[in-house]
Amino acid sequence: MKMHNIRLGRVISIFISNWWDAILHYFYFSGRTSRSGFWCFAVLNSLILYFLFCIDEYFHLIYRVTFHYYYYDIHLFFLIYFLLTIFPSFVLFIRRLHDLNLSGWWVLLMIIPLPYLYLNFLIQIIFLVIASFPGSENNRYGIKPINQVTV
Template sequence: MHYYVDVIKRYADFAGRARRQEYWMFVLCSIPIMIVAIVLDFLLGSYPVIFYIYNLAVFLPTLGLSVRRLHDTGRSGWWYLIGFIPFVGWIAMIVLMALEGDAGPNEYGANPKQVTA
């Protein structure tokens, strides 16, 4: 759960790098919350108000995390726009987010896997 909270704390931080684990754990925590929001919307007859409010609330943290994840692979945050290509963009984003990050430091910062003293 701390992965989710850590991302929310770094609300609009686009600098640095994010590990694969940080990204995918945030996604794993977000999916059940979105499902609950959809169910609540359905039960209350307000579909999709709660779902959209949640997505709006986590838009900037998710964008910041995605940019930091792209930085970890040595790519600019502008690569995020590839996800808007119809039909294949989201597949390309999944592949980019699943790639292992650069082993050493890159132009976006030190390797987040290395423990700093």
């Protein structure tokens, strides 16, 4: 069994380059995204959101908004970053579905409000599992994307 030497700096640069690639292709719906590109963006994006949430909590950057007699706490930096990256996340997921030879219209199932919240959550979990499957070599959406992560 061959052992691979993975350097932390190389892994961090791969995560950042995949995150930046998703941000740069903000409106690029066609084409495909590799598993590593999708998951590097998802993990780094989640870590950034968690970090911003902690910053908001620590500096008390939480604003309470009243809407129809309900109170909502809005975390300032968390909300700004979330709103800036929600669209690239969906576009990246559409390209990941293309890698699996599925239409990007399937992403609409994730945002359709269902009568029971657990059904919507279950659909999102199923899509995340589907996003973990390897893509085919060539399909109707193009050639297989180059996998940047080598472990």
